[in-house]
Amino acid sequence: MTTLPPTLELRAITKRFGHVAALRDVHLSAYAGQILAVVGDNGAGKSSLIRTISGVYRPDEGTVRVEGEDQNFANPAAARAAGVATVFQDLALVEVLDVATNMFIGQYPRRGPFVRRRAMERQTRAFLDELGVSVASVRTEIGMLSGGQRQIVAIARAMRTGGRIVLLDEPTAALGVRETAQAADMIRTLRDRGNTVIIVSHDMSLVFDLADRIQVMRLGRVAGVRERTRTTRDEIIGLITGAVTGDEAPADGASTTP
Numbered sequence: 316m317t318t319l320p321p322t323l324e325l326r327a328i329t330k331r332f333g334h335v336a337a338l339r340d341v342h343l344s345a346y347a348g349q350i351l352a353v354v355g356d357n358g359a360g361k362s363s364l365i366r367t368i369s370g371v372y373r374p375d376e377g378t379v380r381v382e383g384e385d386q387n388f389a390n391p392a393a394a395r396a397a398g399v400a401t402v403f404q405d406l407a408l409v410e411v412l413d414v415a416t417n418m419f420i421g422q423y424p425r426r427g428p429f430v431r432r433r434a435m436e437r438q439t440r441a442f443l444d445e446l447g448v449s450v451a452s453v454r455t456e457i458g459m460l461s462g463g464q465r466q467i468v469a470i471a472r473a474m475r476t477g478g479r480i481v482l483l484d485e486p487t488a489a490l491g492v493r494e495t496a497q498a499a500d501m502i503r504t505l506r507d508r509g510n511t512v513i514i515v516s517h518d519m520s521l522v523f524d525l526a527d528r529i530q531v532m533r534l535g536r537v538a539g540v541r542e543r544t545r546t547t548r549d550e551i552i553g554l555i556t557g558a559v560t561g562d563e564a565p566a567d568g569a570s571t572t573p
């Protein structure tokens with residue numbers, strides 16, 4: 316499909332919480348200008364995977380390689396500095412601050428000690444307009460927005476911060492039909508601008524609509540990776556539930572598919 320090396324590569328990642336292995340020997344490759352969907356049942360390890368890439372968790376074993384360099388992110392700010400932007404499942408917008416402030420959080424435009432409030436509002440408005448995002452006022456507090464509008468703002472923020480690698484954990488879980496379509500357009504825009512996009516989603520319609528490749532997680536392991544045009548919903552759902560045998564042999568040595 317591509318001859319370029321992956322922009323993001325995980326090798327043999329294991330992450331344990333006490334006796335629970337949230338991730339076991341997980342490999343992943345993601346490429347610029349492509350959308351990789353990560354799917355799996357609840358507890359399969361999807362969020363742990365996103366948090367490990369984005370510097371929230373440190374892996375117990377294995378390596379995270381970004382644009383050819385091994386990384387050991389101490390925190391999400393370190394990941395962001397290396398070009399990895401994340402929209403977490405629980406959003407992390409500040410409810411009592413307005414839209415413009417949230418868009419620029421931690422990176423306010425300044426003149427000397429002063430935040431350039433007007434510039435921030437103007438740039439936020441221009442950016443949201445460019446994306447076709449309808450928010451009545453950039454001075455609206457985030458807490459006053461619908462779940463869908465918040466999610467759109469969170470995706471817009473990840474786009475604004477210029478992450479070359481964008482991770483989205485269940486970005487449409489709380490959205491209605493129209494908002495989901497808007498989020499899907501934004502995610503396509505990210506891909507078309509050459510970003511590397513990883514999206515975690517339960518929504519098979521969205522996954523088959525957006526993804527170039529689909530990685531299925533099951534019980535902390537990789538059950539399979541498929542190109543979207545060479546698989547079916549039935550196969551993906553089978554890999555999620557275990558009805559279709561995964562590619563990597565489980566510890567008990569059961570057979571694998573070729």
Ligand SMILES: Nc1ncnc2c1ncn2[C@@H]1O[C@H](COP(=O)(O)OP(=O)(O)O)[C@@H](O)[C@H]1O
Pocket residue numbers: 332335336337355356357358359360361362363364
């Ligand atoms: N911070 C944590 N502490 C303890 N266990 C965790 C933590 N995060 C995830 N887990 C466990 O790891 C497994 C995978 O969870 P998670 O990555 O959230 O899965 P998913 O996002 O696919 O639903 C689950 O068994 C979950 O209970």
Ligand SMILES: [Mg+2]
Pocket residue numbers: 361362363404
């Ligand atoms: Mg999750």
